[in-house]
Amino acid sequence: MRRPRIGVDFGASKIEVAALSPESNFLFRERVPTPHSYDETIAAVVGLVKKAEEMLGVKASVGVGFPGRIDPATGFVQDQTALNGHPFDRDLAQALEREVRLANDAVCFAVSEATDGAGAGARVVFGAIFGSGVGGGVVVDQRPIIGANGLAGEWGHNPFPFSDARDLPGKRCWCGQFGCNETVLSGTALAEDYFGPGARDASSLPALAQAGDARAKAALQRHAERAARALAQVVNLIDPDVIVLGGGLSNMEHFYTEVPRLMQKWQFRGLGRAELRRANYGDSSGVRGAAWLWPLEAADR
Numbered sequence: 001m002r003r004p005r006i007g008v009d010f011g012a013s014k015i016e017v018a019a020l021s022p023e024s025n026f027l028f029r030e031r032v033p034t035p036h037s038y039d040e041t042i043a044a045v046v047g048l049v050k051k052a053e054e055m056l057g058v059k060a061s062v063g064v065g066f067p068g069r070i071d072p073a074t075g076f077v078q079d080q081t082a083l084n085g086h087p088f089d090r091d092l093a094q095a096l097e098r099e100v101r102l103a104n105d106a107v108c109f110a111v112s113e114a115t116d117g118a119g120a121g122a123r124v125v126f127g128a129i130f131g132s133g134v135g136g137g138v139v140v141d142q143r144p145i146i147g148a149n150g151l152a153g154e155w156g157h158n159p160f161p162f163s164d165a166r167d168l169p170g171k172r173c174w175c176g177q178f179g180c181n182e183t184v185l186s187g188t189a190l191a192e193d194y195f196g197p198g199a200r201d202a203s204s205l206p207a208l209a210q211a212g213d214a215r216a217k218a219a220l221q222r223h224a225e226r227a228a229r230a231l232a233q234v235v236n237l238i239d240p241d242v243i244v245l246g247g248g249l250s251n252m253e254h255f256y257t258e259v260p261r262l263m264q265k266w267q268f269r270g271l272g273r274a275e276l277r278r279a280n281y282g283d284s285s286g287v288r289g290a291a292w293l294w295p296l297e298a299a300d301r
Contacts, residue, residue, distance in 0.1 A: 006291060007108075071150075109244075135155075193223070221254070
């Protein structure tokens with residue numbers, strides 16, 4: 001009998017735990033606010049997992065997605081939450097008395113969509129998240145590529161490619177570098193392009209453009225060109241079958257009407273036919289992908 005799997009999606013404002021059946025249907029799902037302290041965070045995750053298992057009547061595998069990485073040199077989390085500087089995987093495994101698998105939340109998004117979402121059936125899938133930040137994950141044959149240092153797919157902090165005088169020297173990124181993809185492709189970057197410095201919300205731009213606002217149309221067109229350049233670089237590097245788009249900006253139509261056409265200019269010799277697809281599962285992909293970090297055969301052990 002196949003066991004259910006539990007996924008944990010850890011964010012700055014909420015922790016979500018979900019149990020999936022072997023057919024990937026939700027059996028249990030609950031969210032709680034993210035605590036401010038590390039010890040309270042461990043307790044919150046353990047409490048939700050135990051609550052799910054009480055309902056399931058069976059012990060399950062646990063996978064966790066979080067907005068950071070584990071430094072292989074120290075074993076400590078590197079991110080901007082209460083997990084930072086702690087051996088979260090080891091402490092959670094000890095508290096739950098079992099092995100726990102962790103991955104960056106963008107990787108979990110890509111795993112979910114590659115397994116039975118918008119990238120189902122494709123061998124190589126790149127999951128690209130366009131939100132307040134920019135992230136990504138690489139999945140091959142439905143398994144995530146993590147990398148030696150947990151950095152595979154971290155395209156948001158690669159230099160914005162094919163730059164010209166308009167782009168240089170680029171804005172300083174929070175990571176300390178200049179001109180990262182995130183500084184020109186995030187929702188914040190798009191909002192500032194139209195509204196000016198300090199703006200954060202770009203969600204109104206498509207409606208403004210639809211109503212005839214020429215400046216909104218121009219901002220969206222610039223964003224489409226920039227996204228095309230950055231995604232063309234992904235195609236040149238890993239040649240994915242499918243690129244699945246997630247995050248708040250991914251619902252904007254310019255990603256599907258303009259970006260695929262524009263990408264051809266920067267792809268090597270115009271080659272590459274990676275299909276851009278909208279994510280199937282939206283904000284559910286994180287917790288689903290966390291559960292999918294355990295293949296069925298491994299979860300049954």
